[in-house]
Amino acid sequence: MADRVDVEQHRADVAELLAPLADRPHEEVALHQDVLGRVVARDVPAPGALPRFRNSQMDGFAVRAEDVAAAAPGVPVTLPVAGEVAAAPGRPAPLEPGTAVRIMTGAPVPAGADAVVPVEDTDHVTFNGAAGGPASTVTVVRGRGAGEYVREPGSDVAAGDVVLRAGTVLAPHHVAAAAACGITRLPLLAPVSVAVVSTGSELVPADREPGPGQVWDANGPALEAAVRAAGARVGLRVSVPDDPEILRVALERAAALCDLVLTTGGVSQGAYEVVKDALPEVTFRSVAMQPGGPQGLGRVGGRPALTFPGNPVSAQVSFVVFLRDVLRAAGGLPPVGRGTAVLDGAVTSPQGRRQLLRGRWAGGAADGAPRRVAVVGGPGSHLVASMAAADVLVDVPAGTTTLDAGAEVSVWPL
Template sequence: MGTSVDDHRRSIRDLLAPLAQRAPVVRHLDGALGLALAADLAAPVSLPPFDNSQMDGFAVRSSDFGPGELAMGRAFVPVRPIPAGTVPAPLAPGQAAPIMTGAMLPDGADAVVPVERAQPPRFPEPAELMDHARVVLPAVDPGTYVRRAGSDVAAGRIVLAAGTRLGPAQLGLAAALGLTELPVRPPLRVAVVSTGAELAAAGEPLSPGQIYDSNGALLVGSLRDGGVEATATAVRSDDPDALRAALAQAARSADLLVTTGGVSKGAFEATKLALADADVEFVHLSMQPGGPQGIGRVAGVPFLGFPGNPVSCWVSWEILLRPVLAELLGVPAARRRLRLPLAAPLDSPSGKLQVRRARVDEDGRASLVGGPGSHLLGALAASDALVLVPEDVTGLPAGADVEVWLL
């Protein structure tokens, strides 16, 4: 039996916990997308900041309608229209003010009648206003089609908690509150170092025995997609000195070092050889794929060693690192987790958390994509979910509920 996934995840959390204590930085809204808010945000103003109209229509006093006018309506004297962005004159009894969507409700008015319910069903022309034309409106209750001040957000209320990931909706809220910048947790800087003599750079001809390096693009893309700053370096040899030099260089500007490859039990495991004297422990998890792992510090910087098979290193990110970063830093966002039925039966190795790639079909079932192999990058690219099969489960029938993480 290897180290449990939960225990290793806790070790990663302990390793990275100091990163959550870094001093906040202030970012303009244009540069805050995907970052995490560093402090609770209290609304400096109410939203809406004033009572306004929800419709194009006529602002009225609902008390102007008498008991006999509830069904038939009554005639009103239309007054000067109220466009958005203006401060209207108070509304006297018997008057109806043409009002545009979002415009401030005049003092005295407490309801809006949509223009299409008026007789005639249009706004009066300027000449008609001069001639004191009438408009017949049906009775309405107080508050009809009125957006009350503070009905969305009350001034002083906490609208975003510290740690909230700032997406478009959150930045839109901040802009609506009149803010131009926000305190955020500094972005995490991750250096990804791929290792292995078998790696060839994309665009170069493959020599016999070589494969293209996909781990750099896979992990850096995953990190950046989650709001993490990331760079990729490849050490295309099994020379421990070359890897040590690359890690030392990366450690100068990174908050976290992640290697891929060289952590298993082979005879030429470059990462193990390079870090034999470092403060790094190599363990094997009860997980498939992604069993071999490394954890510790290199040149004082937190270090994680992921396996070299593409799916293994990506599963390591999703199952081990991503949840810890989401908890500690708020970025990236945690994956949504559901219980869904399997579309087909599956087998799973005893004593291991098996992580399978899947798609959620139109019936809400998890359909496995590809097999359990750690090299099936095509199956990964076709997936939109992960299925997690617990260590004590060796098989499940079609229709059995399983834990599913949506990608």
């Protein structure tokens, strides 16, 4: 590991390596599938006008505006009621001049009618038979002009209008708008496909009891979760021993199936040669950070490849610091980024290495003020317990050895 670089350099190099992933293919996805949080690939036009047909905005009476023009409080106009139109399939009969038709919200306005008088502007409705039967006359106490309470076809959306812009991250109200326009399929950015390759002869899957010298493969499920939370998907997940031939086959398959190959482990002296030999186009580096120092980046089988350390805490920190926002950007999602917080207690940190400590929110904050954060656990990279309790990573710069309570720090949300 000749290469020694700082965190920002490695971040920039990873971003550059993965920049071509942002040129995503599009895929058509049915609206009823799980589209929430996915990204619209290109502007989506309305296939037709909305409303599709002239309909009533209110419960009331469809009329010719000129027939009720004179109506006002004290000067009512009474019209015979020729029928009733509900929001239901079918075309209503045309309106005869000098008559009204009872109409429901959303129901088609009959040809010949050009206004709807809301029920609130009528009075003295008489009925043919029992109350509740069809009305026979209606007394209008307030006239309405042509077009009032009538929704014209296309008045909301014209055919071809853009309903969803390229880049929209889909939320329920976008689904509502698309469904209202009769859009059944959406062009979405295909998620980046990531291969998660856990290396290490000591690893056993979660459903097996480890024997002596064995540990569970935490990085498989954990990085799969991290990849999915970043809007990408896992195209292959495999755990391989430190065996050159098995590793070679796994990496070949990973590069064939996925856009990005991500390995964990194989950075200790024992396993290092195996992983290094299998990844001749990867540069292995020591990044001046803790945890997560041993990193690698390059290519395998023509695909971009990153190597993370095998410790589960180191691997998660590596993902957050180096990959999360790059992966989100490639998939069209905004960055999670970093925030600012105020330390709840003093922190000491070794000289020369940037520390990413696990932190937990400590109480609220005044309006607009940074939140307080308490460091949990020590700097050891094996502290799974503190990772489970953490809300953020607290970023202590390389040159800093002590920070007092109240100091402002940069934090990475988990």
